[in-house]
Amino acid sequence: MQTHAGAIPISVISALLTAFISYIVYQCLLSPLASFPGPFLAKVNKLWRAYATYRGRWHSDIVALHRRYGPVVRIGPNELSIADPEAFLQIYRLTWVLGAALGTSRPFAKSASYSVVQGSRPFDLAGERNEKVHAAQRRLVARPYSMESTLRLEPQVDELIRILLGKLDAVATPPTSQVIDLGHWLQLFAFDAIGIVSFTKPYGFLASGSDDGMFPRLEQTMHSASWLMHAGWFFRLHQKVMPWLGNWLAVNDRNGYFFQFAQREVQARKDHGGSDLDIVGQLFQAQQAKAELNDLTISYMMTSNVFAGSDTTSIALRAIFLNLIRHPHVMEKLRSELKNNLNSSPEKIVNAAEADSCPYLQAIIYEGLRVFSPAGFMLDRDVPAEGMMIGGRRVPGGSVVGTSPWVIHHSVEVWGEDAEEFRPERWIETENPGHLRRFFFAFGGGTRTCIGRNISWLEIEKLVSTLVMRYDFKLAPDAVISEYCGALVFLKDLRVQVSRRDI
Structure with a gap:
């Protein structure tokens, strides 16, 4: 023709x-994945997931997809989202126990999507895909993040809490009681806390009441990373042409702006000294026996502290306080426990040992992070070459499987018919609390559990108990609470009226 x-x-x-x-x-x-249900476009094009993540509702969208399609949802040509409890434990936590029966004896490695997060960094606990390399890197820096080391930093955290109390007292004492964005102040506290535990000194955000543009930049970087993880080809193309066209992707701030920020703080800490108890001080001491722990490696590690350490804790604090305000009977029950167990008063800063002795407080923290996990993305893993079985169906090696904390935390099969309800009592009433904690995924799980968990928990348990005893909180009539998912789930407009309880 x-x-x-x-x-x-x-x-x-x-x-x-x-x-x-x-x-x-x-x-x-x-x-091989054709038998697993999911949206049509997701089955044929990986861009579907990148766009779905870019929209900023992924944390709730993926939960809705599981309600529609079941415990396993196909979200890419070679990708599955998992809500099946047995498969979840196999992927993240119990591979070394179940290995003999399931044909695998090693943890599932992180998927290629994490390469976008790591970039060109040779040291990166969050992005490193090789399990042996990750294990070696974690051992190198783990000691300063242990509970023992964390507790030594408690006096420094107390100093920061006193600054926050002074700021809140200024707006909470009649007749000057006024509405504030509590979330903003909690984030200022969390960011300064990273400065104290990492470098001995806060950044001064809490004292000034301003973040100097840092928080929007963190949020933009997180959002950029969240969708680019599923458009790796675009990220790699951008990196190749960046020398001629300039940087157009906020994700590069993680290994650019925030790395340079951390590197300056490390050098300043070295030049001017500080407490040997802070994280950098302990790492400097470890340098004497570990030649590979040089200043550059320490700067890479501190970048992770700066980049991820504050937002995750501040989101957790916002979620806990929002749920306490919305459930006043829980708030009063907590106050009663603190008063009876600790003889706590509004003037007291609760210490970690006291907080640990309060089971209802601990249940509230677990439950707050269950119903509103700071992490909204899926923790993708590669299926080993041997493959795996999910619900009686075989998933071949090389496939990508993963679970979002929001999916497993809202699973009726795990938590019961009231999975959507904020009910701290579930953690106390259960006959097997260890079983529930196996499915607690706010800090990840298995070999990749967040290294900063102890620091975050210390800040949360001390601040929640101290503020609850000192203040009454009431949601402002004009508060319009919103959520936005950009890797982390940012909770916006926590506007509350704060008043002193002892006045």
């Missing part, structure tokens, strides 16, 4: 159409 000059031959069009239809048929009917 003849064609006009410049026109595409019919045979080429036919071949392309045939290839396209064949690809669709393969993905929907013949692929």
Whole structure:
């Protein structure tokens, strides 16, 4: 058949159409993952997931998808979202126990999506995909993050709490009681706390009441990383042309702006000294026996503290206080426990040992982080070459599987019919609290559990108990609480009226 000059031959069009239809048929009917349900576009194009993440509602969208399709949802040509409890434990926590029966004896490695997070960093606990390399890196820096080391930093955290109390007292004492964005002040506290535990000194955000533009920059970087993790080809292309076209992706701030910020803080800490108890001080001491722990490696580690340490804790604090305000009977029950167990007064800063002795306080923290986990993204893992079984169906090696904390934390199969309800009593009433904690995923799980968990928990338990005893909180009439998912789930507009309880 003849064609006009410049026109595409019919045979080429036919071949392309045939290839396209064949690809669709393969993905929907013949692929090893074809039996798993999910949105049509997700089955045939990975860009579906990138766009779904970019929209900023992924934490709730993925929960809705599981309600529609069941415990396993296909969210990419080669990717599955998992809500099945047994599969969840296999992927993240119990591979070394179940290995003999399930044909695998090693943890599932992080998927290729984490390469976007790591970039060119040689040391990165969050992005490192190789399990052996990650284990070696974690051992190198783990000691300062232990509970023993964390408790030594408690006096420094107390100093910061006193600054926050002074700021809140100024707006909480009649007749000057006024509405404030409590979330903003909690984030200022959490960011300064990272400065204290890492470098001995706060950044001064809490004292000034301003973040100097840091918080929006953190949020933009998080959001950029969240969708680019699923458009890796675009990220790699951008990195190649960046020397000529400039940087257009906020994700590069993680290994650029925030690394430079941390590097300056490390150098300042070295030049001017500080407490040997802070994280950098302990790492400097460890340098004497560990040559590979050089200043650059320490700066990479502190970048993770700066980049992720404050937002995760501040979101957790916001979620806990929002739920306490919305459930006044829980608030009063907590106050009663603190008063009876600790003889606590509004003037007292509760210490960690006292907080640990209050089971209802601990239950509130667990429950607050269950119903509103700071992490909203899926923790993707590669299925080992041997493959795995999920619900009686085989998933071949090389597939990507993962679970979002929001999915497993809202699973009716794990938590019961009231899984959506904020009910701290579930952690006390259960006959097997260890079973519930196996499914507590706010800090990740297994070998990849967040290294800063102890620091975050210390800040949360001390601040929640201290503020609850000192102040009454009431949600402002004009508060419009909103959520936005950009890797982390940012809780916005926690506007409350604060008043002193002893006045």
